[in-house]
Amino acid sequence: MSIITLTTDFGYKDHSVAAVKAALFSELKNLNIVDISHEVSPFHITEAAYIIKNAYHNFPKGSIHLVGVDAELSPENKHVAILLDGHYFICANNGILSLIASEIKPSKIVEINIHNSIETNFPVLDVFVKVAAHICRGGTLEVIGKSISEIQQIKNLEPIVNDKQNQIIGHIIYIDNYGNVVTNITKKKFTEIAKGRKFVISARNIQMSKVYETYSEAINFKLPKEKREEEGKKLALFNTARYLELAVYKSNPHTVGSAASLFGLKLSDSVSINFENETNYVG
Known part of the structure; x- marks a missing residue:
């Protein structure tokens, strides 16, 4: 059974969390979705980074982690899929994985490029769900993105x-x-x-x-x-x-x-x- 975790700043008042889960269940059978947190302070990538770093390694290798914090696509905020420490992460390339990547080098990084086939202003619901489903079905990262060598780092993480x-x-x-x-x-x-x-x-x-x-x-x-x-x-x-x-x-x-x-x-x-x-x- 595939494990997909969700970490977002969506909160629970709106429909966003339920919509993402519904889309995942529509794409995949025998799926286990785990909420890490939906109470990240809005757009606070350092807070999200701390939560993810201290949660992900408790899951089995091969787990897929969707991170919906500051995830809107823009020229300065691309989307990436990363294989790191035996886990897959799907998120914006905004430094959110800096705390993990500073200690463990990613095995593979791709910049997601499937946006042209999806009309959306809610990338976690459409793009991230599609990428997660692709990985769950055994697909490779190269199919949904182009390889890049580095992810963005958050400045001033080190004292x-x-x-x-x-x-x-x-x-x-x-x-x-x-x-x-x-x-x-x-x-x-x-x-x-x-x-x-x-x-x-x-x-x-x-x-x-x-x-x-x-x-x-x-x-x-x-x-x-x-x-x-x-x-x-x-x-x-x-x-x-x-x-x-x-x-x-x-x-x-x-x-x-x-x-x-x-x-x-x-x-x-x-x-x-x-x-x-x-x-x-x-x-």
Whole structure:
């Protein structure tokens, strides 16, 4: 059974998600459609890139991933089909796969060229569905596009390290359902620059000097519950995707607030880590 995933900024109020699924079912039998997310912020390709990177590899090799974010065809926004890490991706060539392709080189990239035979202003519904159906039937990418050597990269995905190697400047690339803010600073980059030194993480007027392994590690469970510092407890940790995340313990954006609301942070805001010059600290 073929697996096709959908990641879009369509939301659920409109008919778009249902229409795409209906078109896929009309094209293919024995199909399994999985929604990764339809709540990507409108046209936010960095947010989409983060979601896709951390979801796709959990699916079996050969899965097909349709990405409907900033997908309208234009001279500067071509459509591509990509074979990368054993998975197929169908999306606009707008940098949306930069986070994956920066670590794993695509095996094959084609610029889709079947648009002349399809009259549409909804490319995910018509073009992307047709390409996915073609792949599911065993078709090759060369039939639906011309080979190209590279995909577009998103600028500024990598954090900046200063010349003195004592500061990392990153920015927020994702805010999750709990209002936790995720930066583009990876644990690998942090460890590489830190070298055991003390540090201070700064974001607006918030500062932290410790990174926890888990959310609950920030709570002293040896104290009676009424004496614990739980509500509003701010913390930093490397999340399951190994990106630095700023969070509030058991936050709820709709009631007690979250890191995003309480810290006054939003997408693209900067987050810096400053390290002491001495290297005698082991943390």
